[in-house]
Amino acid sequence: MSEEEIRTRIAPSPTGYFHIGTARAALFNWLYAKRFGGKFILRMEDTDKARSTEEYAIDIMECMSWLGLDWDEGPENPDLYGPYRQSERAEIYQKYAKQLLDERLAYKCYCTPDELEAEKKLQMERHEPPKYSGRCRNLSPEQILAFENEGRKPALRFKIDESSPIKFKDLIKGEMEFDPKLFGDFIVMKSDNLPAFMFAGIIDDSEMKISLVMRGEDHLSNTPRQILLAKALDLPIPDYAHLSMILNSDKTKMSKRKNPVSVSKDFRDKGYLPEAMINFLVLLGWSPKEGKSDEIYSLDDLTKEFDLSEVGKSPAIFDTTKLDFFNGYYIRQMELGELAKRCLPYLLAADLIKKEDEKILKVVALVQERMKKLSEVVELTDFMFKEIDYPAELLITKGTTKEITLKALEESAKVLTDETDYSRDSLDGLLRALATKLGFTAGQILWPIRVALSGKPASPGTFELLDFFGKDESLSRIKKAIDMLK
């Protein structure tokens, strides 16, 4: 298929919030399409009626857009090879199901789940590989009639062609060979007349002219079955590439219960930037040929560099330490107005401000290089918006005394009362001169003022805070500190 147009896809099932692993697969597919001038398609695999919801479908699309992974074809623009929701493609699957049945490549199976379970259990006890016995392969008309009269609804089972091994080249993992004798006939249409995942998948990939199926390694073992299906249906077989999994720190599979896996709930809403997510995610499995000394990559950079030959085969443990670094980095790089805009929701939610105002530009500027996540803006800046409460001892810096601190504060208050220029440079000269005059270290003067203004052991610098609060508020907070020490 390689001479045709490059078309990749992501096919999430809306049975949960957009998963971090799906995001990575989407990213790699998107990058591959962009890099080689192809198309990227979004398809909703919502055949599991019981678990699929519209809320999740929306979440998936929102998160993809948020990450910057736009798609050329998808549920809302179904013109070309749509519809792009499997729930709307029932007739297509039925057509192919009929084809299999007519050509006797599949058969109706009336076995109940209980019967299948029992059969499997027996095989396990005998240490045989569990696989379907094929007992419905050659049912007589009488038997079929009997099952129908019982009210049993048949599923459609695909007849495995066991004649020869299935070989294919995985573009990441390499040459692959499977023995179909081990498979057993599998279900293609469920008894509710909905297609099983493998069946719907190969049909859609083919009908949507997907040239490369890049997906998680958990699908690697399914691939030979889909190839068999494609052959039986006389459909073209796409290229395949299987991405290794991302795991927990204990090397088990990421789970919804134990781990932060929801892009929207655990990352976007917690204050991570899409730029950081992309940069972090792409490095889980991909590393550039020409390594740079840093590892900063934008989506734009990546569309020029990404290739499958640089994708690794081994699984990666999902550890957000490095994500935090990237997040801090991109926050520092961000234009101030943009940062203020993105911090606003957190400030509003914490009730620190009522509406957008000019002040937050200054506020954000003071903590920009201290933030790892946008959500931290709250704890970093709360003292700028409200009265503060802190223990008096905090005013006294290490290796000094209450008396010295009090003296420093009182003398500072005096010069700050006389001073009108609260700009950084002016204040710097003023307070250092005061320190020299009193025989104090700069720290003995500056620490207590900073604490008086912020109430925190760590905060932006003294001069910046004086400038931020202005004369009246600064003096008021310093006076309060003096009273606390008396």
Place this chain on the structure above:
RNA sequence: GGCGCGUUCGUCUAGAGGCCUAGGAUAACAGAUUUUCAUUCUGUAGAUCGCGGGUUCGAAUCCCGCACGCGCUACCA
């Protein structure tokens, strides 16, 4: 149980027989700048390349075996 995939610093990784006394990033630690925190800069520590055999003058790199992890083995996707 069977089949498949994988195994290099805590973590993400580079590495395709000699360039490896194993490189980078991050995290950790230390120092410099500094009133604190953060930023920035510099440095330190950190992998006997899962284990055991082989091939070779020479192996993280090739071959075989084993161990461990993960996946599939569903009318879930």
